[in-house]
Amino acid sequence: MNIKITGTGSYIPSTVEKNTAFHNHTFLNADGSAINAPNEVIVEKFKEITGIAERRYAKDHLNSSDLGFFAAEKAIADANIDPETIDYIIAAHNFGDVKHNTIQGDMLPSLASRIKHSLRIKNPKCVAYDILFGCPGWVEGVIQAKAFIKSGMAKRCLVIGTETLSRVTDKHDRDAMIFSDGAGATIVEASNEEGGILAHETASFTYDEAYYLFFGKSNNPELPQDTRYIKMDGRKIYEFALTNVPKAMKTCLDNSGVDIKDVKKIFIHQANEKMDEAILKRFYRLYKTAIPEGVMPMSIQKLGNSSVATVPTLLDLVKRKQLEGHSLNKGDIVIFASVGAGMHINAIVYQY
Known part of the structure; x- marks a missing residue:
């Protein structure tokens, strides 16, 4: 038995935030002191270091669980499976649902439960839970899915990585220019095909x-x-x-x-x-x-x-x-x- 990714899906927000949008920000050092450089220089140096010219932000009415749901739908369609046959939904994130213009993360219920609800999966034996593992969360979710399948506890898992980091960034910190929003999802399942x-x-x-x-x-x-x-x-x-x-x-x-x-x-x-x-x-x-x-x-x-x-x-x-x-x-x-x-x-x- 091999364990393969049989379906993939992603959701890339449509709102593009270019580097020029940061020219009007007031960037400060960690101690609150002014940075002795114009914003155009700060932004250009940032691009040279990170390679980032633009990033994507979620629309105001969408949260991480929504983005994860959109990506999950695509992965399920790509794998051509019945969602009721999914044994585990593993959602990796860092801050839960952070509504636009709020300062509080919402993780009750879990994002995986919210995504399962949005997928309208009735099967109670489809277990939905979140994983907090920093940026490596989706990779770790796939590793956990492998363990479930190898042990016989599951045959098919949906692993999602979703985040709206733009909502937890400090606009006075240059690092705010790094972070963006998006979601990716995969179906991981047992297979008789080679590889995995x-x-x-x-x-x-x-x-x-x-x-x-x-x-x-x-x-x-x-x-x-x-x-x-x-x-x-x-x-x-x-x-x-x-x-x-x-x-x-x-x-x-x-x-x-x-x-x-x-x-x-x-x-x-x-x-x-x-x-x-x-x-x-x-x-x-x-x-x-x-x-x-x-x-x-x-x-x-x-x-x-x-x-x-x-x-x-x-x-x-x-x-x-x-x-x-x-x-x-x-x-x-x-x-x-x-x-x-x-x-x-x-x-x-x-x-x-």
Whole structure:
């Protein structure tokens, strides 16, 4: 028995927020002091570092659970299955439903329960739950789905990554330009066909690294100090990722028995273009081999960092040939990899 992704779907919000929209923001340092540079310079430097030229924001009336529902519908249709036959719905996110212009995350009931409700699934044995695992949440959800199926507890799972990070960003923090909204979903199920999940690797680094991403106050001291926003230590995350993600990917690939030269695509969490490129270089350096052209598709330039949604969205775009220069063929070996709050790292080697 193999475990395969039989359906994919994504929801990319239609609202485009270009970098020029940030020219009128008042950016401040973490201590509230002014940044000694015009916004045009700040924004251009940001683009040089992250590669992000624009990002997508959800419409005001839509929440994370809505985005996840839209992506789930597409994945179910793509797999051509009856939703009543789904055994588990696993929804990865970070902040629940955050309504537009509010400051409170809503996770009661779980987003997975809300999505199941929206799908109108009656079967009570379809178990719906959420996973909080930072940006690697969707990858970890697929790993959990594999465990359920391998153990005989399930035959078919729906794994979703959905987020509206634009609603938890501090407009006075330059990092606010990184984050975006979106959702991706996959059907994972037992299959008699060749391929599927060949190996996985997961690790949680918490001794010194747990709070590299955290909820903190605004950089503007004049705003309410009890309101919290997503914050991060970008330098520490960058160094952590470059040290640990390539190692996890190598362990995963070695355990799969696949040769590095047979890897066709690497789907890395779209966090930062330069960081992802550096991870790729270090990964191939571990094997003392050159990086193949076109091995790493990228969507961050246009879609920004939508956390748990980036990897499944990227997969769906490539599968549907909607990302220029990239496609997937039956038998292709791919790697999924992510790093994020916790700090968590994971990877999957998969044969398409």
